[in-house]
Amino acid sequence: MARKWWTLIAVCTGVFMLLLDVTIVNVALPDIQREFGASLTDLQWVIDAYALTLAAFLLTAGTIADKYGRRLVFAVGLVVFTVGSLLCGVADSLVLLSASRAIQGVGGAIMFATSLALLAGAFAPRERGVAFGVFGAVTGVAVAVGPVLGGALTSGLSWRWIFFVNLPIGIAALAVTLLRVDESRAPTAHRVDWAGCVAFSAALGALVFGLIRSHVDGWGSVTVAGSLVASVVLLVAFVVIEKTSAAPMLDLSLLRVPTFGGGLIAAWAISASLFSLLTYLVIFLQGIQGYSAVETGLRFLPLTLAIFVTAGVAGRLSDVVPVRWLIAPGFVLVAAGLWLMRGVDPAGSWTQFVPGFLVAGAGAGLINPPLASTAVGVVEQDRAGMASGINSTFRQVGIATGVAALGSLLASRMDDSVRAALSDGPLAGRAGEFADAVSSGSTASAIGSLPPELRGLAARAAGTGYAEALDGILLIGSATAALAAVATLLLIRSRDFVEAPGEPASSEAAAAVRV
Incomplete structure (x- = not known):
């Protein structure tokens, strides 16, 4: 061979x-x-x-x-x-x-x-x-x-x-x-560019740490506020380093091209909305509805199949349809799909997610193939590698910040919902204790410590609390996708492309950002 x-x-x-x-x-x-x-x-x-x-x-x-x-x-x-x-x-x-x-x-x-x-x-x-x-x-x-x-x-x-x-x-x-x-x-x-790498890594780490600790320590705590302030300072330092470096890891002049910026927003938003939410949908299906790991994996097939089918169509359309008329409608579908996943019943069937999976999957499939051209089609070929790398980086930043922020919001909303569900019943005296256990992930042990006759009530409260909290972050994910639809429609412009999307010069870097 x-x-x-x-x-x-x-x-x-x-x-x-x-x-x-x-x-x-x-x-x-x-x-x-x-x-x-x-x-x-x-x-x-x-x-x-x-x-x-x-x-x-x-x-x-x-x-x-x-x-x-x-x-x-x-x-x-x-x-x-x-x-x-x-x-x-x-x-x-x-x-x-x-x-x-x-x-x-x-x-x-x-x-x-x-x-x-x-x-x-x-x-x-x-x-x-x-x-x-x-x-x-x-x-x-x-x-x-x-x-x-x-x-x-x-x-x-x-x-x-x-x-x-x-x-x-x-x-x-x-x-x-x-x-x-x-x-x-x-x-x-x-x-x-070691200085740029250290500043960027530290800024991202401080941001995610602050977001994750926000529910546990509170937004006004020294830990959280200090981490977020440190992240801002480090990001400013990163920008200064990149502006003064002879060989920067990020060419800041690229950000002046509207289409390139729109592509970065799209890369971040698809990860921060749909793909970040998958973590908490998995926990719902297994932890609340009781499916096994393999059963849960199979139940996500409608989503992945919809992505595959639509991506094939979008790949063919990318050469004849302006990129923004694929990406922006794709985000509209993602927003609609996440909206359709709301209103889940903890005691219901997993099929309540299927319409949302299909619609959101179709949207993600429309976004991914043309998104490649927004990263590399607006730069000369010798800068395609950097442009593709930045786009891929923003995808991972979207996962990191999305999982952190949505998880903290989920925990806070779940705590409030469980307290409200138990406030008027036989567990009213332990509502705060049980809510803390649920939001910290100790639901099973908290339920097991209760008398047998109260375990059913506690389990229903935990399920309801998680479902209501999940509805809340699904709404945030839907809003994020909707805002991305508007931003990409306004920013991505055909006249910004150095060459038409799909040309050989951009094909190498395009493959890097299909996922």
Whole structure:
């Protein structure tokens, strides 16, 4: 087999793993919560530790690879990700699990940042369409099968196997990379912007920490207020660094192009709304409605199938329909789908989510393919890598901030709802205690401590409280998508494109932002 095909196999295998771990963990969260007695805050960090480091190191990893060798850096990313997966699987505390997820994110950022450059170096320009088409299909499959595969492994073996399954795959991909992939470097590599990387990473970390702790400590606490102020200061420092750097990780002049800004809003909003909410929908289906992990994964298939079908249509329309007339209507559908998911009945069937899954999935499918062109179509080819990387970074920032903010709002609303549900009954004297237990994720132990005749009442109060809180954050997600629809309709303009969307110059970077 020609070495270019081995390169495609290695790259697709590595990227499949890293994208799989974006969604595979969601259905295992209730099992992780039970094993460690985790709070909702703890579970937020399991998701966000991965998204944070993935977002923080994407641009830096690409620069390092250009300078020191893409094959070498990709191999290092595989090692880091595989070791992180092993550490996740053997973690004996939530702190170690979250730290190991952060290590996974670093490895994932390294792989993702170098994958397209490796393919571009291995395939001649006329052959890249096939390579990037396979790459795009693999990224879509990874995200789609994550909930199902995660559910099967969690139900059939243990939640730890969602991480252990990466070990043989990572080792095989590493062997192929070292033995069959050619080395390549950028002809004019820039120096690494370490100062920008540190400032951006610290700012993002402080922001997410403050959002996650807002329910526990209160918005006015020193911890939360201090974290948010520190985040603002660090973001200002990042902007100053990028303005004065000879080789910035983010070219701030790109933000003056309305279409590029609209693309960043879209990348952030699709993650901060629909994809962030999946975490809390999973907890509802398993923790409140009692489905197993594999049953929960299968129940998300209407959403993923709708994304696949509509994405295929949008991919064909991207060459003939102005990009904003796909992205903006897509966000309208996402907003409508999230709205349709509201009003859930804790005692009802999971099918109450199906209309919303189908509509929101159709919207996400419309957004993803044309979103690629807003990232790279408005810049010259030599800046396409940076533009694509920034867009991918904003997707991960959307996950990190969305999970943190929505989770804190969910906990606060759930606390109020449970207190109200129990205030006039036989548990009125323990309403505050039980509400605290529910919002911290200790519902099962709190119910178990009650006399048998009161457990049913407490369980109904917990279910009602979570459902009402879920309705609240679904509304926020819907509003976020609706605002993104307006912003993208106003900002994304055909005249900003350097060349028409779909041209070969943008195809390489386009594959990077399809998911």
